[in-house]
Amino acid sequence: MSGAAHPARGPGDRLTGLFWRRPKLLTALLLLPPLLWLGVVYIGSLVALLVQSFYSIDQFSGLVVPDFTLKTYAELLIPSNFDIIVRTVAMAAAVTLASVVLAFPVAYFAARYAKGRWKAVFYLGIMLPLWSSYLVKVYAWKLILAKEGIVTWAAEGIGAGNLLNAVLALPVIGGNSLSTSYIGTFLVFLYVWLPYMILPMQASLERVPTSMLEASADLGAGNWRTLRSVILPLALPGVIAGSIFTFSLTLGDYIIPQIVGSSRFFIGQAVYSLQGTAGNIPLAAAFAVVPIAIMLVYLTIARKMGAFDAL
Amino acid sequence: MHSDARPPLALTLAAIGGLLFLHMPIVLIFLYAFTTEDRSYQFPPPGLTTEWFAVAWNRADIWPPLYLSLRVAALSSGLALVLGTLCAAAMARARFFGRDTISLLVVLPIALPGIITGMSLRSAFAIGDIPFSTFTIVLGHATFCIVIVYNNAVARFRRLGASMLEASADLGANSFQTFRHVILPNLGSALLAGGMLAFALSFDEVIVTTFTAGQQSTLPIWMLNELVRPRQRPVTNVVAIVVFVATFLPILAAYYLTRGAEETAGGGK
């Protein structure tokens, strides 16, 4: 037991010494593999996407011409393509608004009143649909909305069959059956993305101290006043965080409108069919850039409003 | 925010209604797997039978996609486990320049729609002339699974704190011994939970996969094809149940693994 220091035994000790003298080195080494992966695979691919979107396709040979051009983006503006963008954005907005309305009672109840067992029930009750198979959920709605399915059955059971037919007869949003109409597409989007709205909303509501509600009540504010001028503003960051998900997920989805909906395209379907059978990768890439552009604007605004604290 | 007051009746009904809305479709899938009707989605089912499970079992075209999905999910969650943990460890170590950028970079693959990740990879494969393979699928899946593991690990690292690691070094352990004897045992359940969630996410993924799989078929892609061009609808129902259970069980396990800790798995999807 002499000496002030033990000798270094083996490479483990020597490396430890090195990391101790250069703490940043270890941090850098730890970061290297994930950053390489995300940087090369992900950012690299995003760059490839951008690059492709500035290429164009030769009308006659159908081959990609690897020269910089804005021609492909200009193609987005021709009416049939632009309609797709408008349709998708409108759907994303409608889904986001509806999910705010539907999510609020669940989030508010879970944040304010659920405790003990109920807390767990609510937690799992939101988490399980969120995590359970996306495709299975979409599929379930195909069963529900089918012409011979449960909705028709239930509508007829309560004598509302005519009402259902009237709704389906509406222009634009109606259709042959719910599963081939925009209403159907909307319902499935709403269902599938709803938990993404509930969770951040609940998180931001949980941070509202009860005392603040009581203070509002003390000041003589009624329930609606309290809700409108205290709770909703405080829930706003959560709403924005949730809307980032519902909006962006709707913008980019192509499975749902393909399985439940009319035959008119959404952005996702356009991307998918252009890159596949049509073989027009540049236009597919340009289409895919549209949700990125929309989301970047959206994220910038959300960040300014402090939405990321609620994530 | 927590209140002892009784909730208004309307709110209770709306909240419970919301939960039911989230669960009812899933229940329906189970019912349909037993229907005797195989040409339409007729409700209520004219009769019930268990024969479709046997039929599905004997369908040779289901097995290869199932194997592929399992292989992809295992590889992607394994990769994500390593990369996500490393990233979380680095972030836990110190404040350094560019932290926010890195956390944004990690979240981006699931914050942006899957179609962008998919189409980006597709563009890159086109530019680089990379042929489709299991590897190209894994590339995409691991990318969006990293954040799942990362979220779980980062919370646990924060709870572990610096003093435990210093105590270990103080007692003579080098960095590797500290990792093995202190970090890993404390991180274990969070990592396992993260890995399971990543597995579930990958097993079920379809959007990115359709861009990176080429002619290969994972189970979700198989299902998608059946949805677009149905052959034996009840068989699809049976497969849907299998997919549901294969994602449900890891999620439930992840929940129990991290229950009690202030951070619970899954919030980050």
Place this chain on the structure above:
Amino acid sequence: MTPAVEFQSVSRHFGAVKAVDRVDLTIAEGSFFAMLGPSGSGKTTCLRLISGFEMPTSGAVRIFGEDMGTVPPNRRHVNTVFQDYALFPHMSVRENVAYGLMVKGVDRRSREARAEEMLALVKLDGFGGRRPAQLSGGQRQRVALARALVNEPRVLLLDEPLGALDLKLREAMQDELKSLQQRLGITFVFVTHDQGEALSMADRVAVFNEGRVAQVGTPEDIYERPATRFVADFVGSSNVLAPAVTEAFGGPRAWASLRPEAIRLAPGGRVRGTVTGARYLGAGTRLEVRTGALPRTPSDHHDGGIAVLVPAGAAVPGVGAEVALDWDAGALHLMGEEP
């Protein structure tokens, strides 16, 4: 003899914060050394410079004469009892104590035997199978102690090890630590902001103020002969007298300290005054006396008054009473030029 620990003009700055600033220290082998000072004065940072969790911005830390500049914490022959104990929650008490031996590659049987010996030393025999979460605060503290001692450190660092304990347990542990240190002959470096603890346990005390060492000395030195106003005030709340006051009290024109317990109430004493307050302390009563001659100075913490400790049993004058104060000539301790 080479000192156990030596600081040579050591500084540790965090940006603009000078946590430790040009500190010179010598800690003799086998001594019980206390670092005393108010919160934020740099004690913990000094300890971490010894254990290796901080690196000096400038200067050198030597342990038994060896420069520690390139030696990481895991190779230093020094162990720490952490303030929050930092026990490993996933290990049993026995595994916690045996940890240092395990990472050195000692086989299971002998390391567990050693761990049990150490647990016996800190009077925790039979607790080896428990988890740290199943122990009380005082027991955890002992486990942390055993876990450090099992490595036979040449220097043991303790960062406010008794801070979380209640008074009774604290006093018992003070005695135990002291006797343990004497039995083992290990150098203890002990951080505390409790001056009573430092004075009663240590052989030598360093008083820290704003990253610098204000005074190093034996407890008597520190208590009886504070080198600066800060030390006088921080250690035992002495009366700090401004030069004019010292002069009025019959001394030279210089800063001085006068201990409350050195002052007697005696008719015909040197200074007359009025009692303005009284605080019962159990072992005595602390009076605040306003002496007419006393000018108020900004640095006078006793608000123009002077504190007097009346021992238990003696008659205590009431508030408002006129008293005369007296003290032995040597009680007025003059301090060097004030920094």
